[in-house]
Amino acid sequence: MSLREQFIVPKRYNKTAIGLMAVGLLAIIALYVTHGSKNDPHEQARFWAALLHNSVYFLLVVNAAMFFICATTLAWAGWPLSFRRVMEAISTAVPVIGVICAIILFTICFGSNHELYHWADSKLVQTDKVLQWKEGFLNKGFFAGWTIFTIVSWSLLGWKMRKLSRSLDEKPVGSIEEGRKYIWKNTVWAALFIVVFALTVMSSIPWLWLMSIDAHWFSTMYSWYTFASTFVAGIALITLFVVFLKNNDYLELTNQEHLHDLGKFMFAFSIFWTYLWFSQFMLIWYSNQPEETIYFIKRIGNSAYTAPYKGIFWLMFLINFLAPLLILMTRGAKRNYTTITFMSLLILFGHWLDVYQMVFPGPSPDHVPMLLYDFAVGLGFVGLIMFVTGRALSKAPLLARNHPFVKESVIHHT
């Protein structure tokens, strides 16, 4: 059997990607004209919140692809190898979106508008006891330093992992001893990435980037929750690219068995996400402390006046929990390309909405801003991911054919 290892980017694909990016750019310009350029800090904050929401969400989603590579490498899993290059290609978007995200974060943090990050307002902090307590963590210096460290280390470690994978294309491992060494080297670098990932996405970064919008509020589960949200969306993105390549007659060695496992991940982590959301919610609901419940009043409170985000919340709950639970439960659904594609799109949108309701009640507490703008900005980021991933896919063979575990993936059976 001859394999089509070299991906050639279809013209229509690039046109779509560039078209989506243009839509995103237009939306950003339109938002700037209608909101960002106004003198009112509230209006400006709405513009920046749209950028923050989309850039952080899509950065975490593409980075989840590298996390998935590293987690499976650490577990010495063989089955994802037949489509490993797809995940590697997605993770090449990390530096690109990382730079965009850093620019946006620094502008919000160091700009004169403190509507989003109240803690960045030094005058306000002097009169605010809670923010003074938090100052050791929530200060501009740490924010900037940790943000740079995070994005640079994700990019570098991701680059290293991709380089390790590519290094075998030209010269295969000569002996079992060499193969063992290669696997061990991979494991060490993957472990390093996981440690950095644990210190950033799984603990501090969502606190800094997203939770600090509600500067007074705090939740230790918040980062885990954000991680679960973006990880399941990341799996959905990987699945979409795998299905796209399958539809274009690439990835001959990836089949329903691999799709089934990706579906299992989507199913399991959708439930994991719900579990984390509920764990965070129930403790706060039960203890009923005003400084903690304030966060949920805007999102799922009883009255429509105090809880403008209620509709979005329940829609998201339906998409992110009930739909995967009921639709992805059966074996047949996880092995069906149509169902899986539909669910991937739904999950990506659902978690986008999830991050939306994490960000926007801060800058816009009394009404939900026009969602279409944000959606168009999001499409821009989707276009960017498509473009970068397509380029990266066409630069390397689609199969890491010399990896010692690749046979395990070819004969994978669930």
Place this chain on the structure above:
Amino acid sequence: MAIKKFITGNFTDEAVLFPAVKKVRRAGYKIHEVFTPFPIHGLDKAMGLRDTSLHTAGFIYGITGTATAVGFITWALTIDWQLNFGGKPFFSLPAWIPITFELTVLFASVGMVLTFCYLCQMAPFVKKDHFNLRSTDDLFVIALECTDKTNESEVMIFLQSIGAKEVQVQYKETGWWLGRYDKDRKRFEKKTETVH
């Protein structure tokens, strides 16, 4: 319970067993069962078994658990014995989710284990006949059920031709019985003809 006549073929290699199973089915013989020392991926497909419906049963048990938990707690805390917990409404679903979840898991898991045991006819003191004790060690055994029309010598030659190392005619109990093996020695002393 009925004692029936079987022809068993013993295979020593998994790689021979797979094509053999397919050939037996293609030749039109009815496979009673294949015994292997360890689970073999894909053998169920090769044998043409349908997908198990154990997971459907599991779903039904789970739903039953959810309904039981929600139903009972609702009745207890809103109708039978209303209690005020920190000013929360009597019907406060979030507080009940953990128990609902636990009961769902409990019902689903216990129900599925019991169903699995039932489907496999496994229970304390329930005993079944073995076709070959070495099938728990290193032998793969295909058992074909004989009917009145079965031409035994033809089947045995066929089994040998597709790689069976040993072919036997055996009379075996198809059902189960309650008891202990050491008191049922006689069941192991039934007539067995070996063809080399």
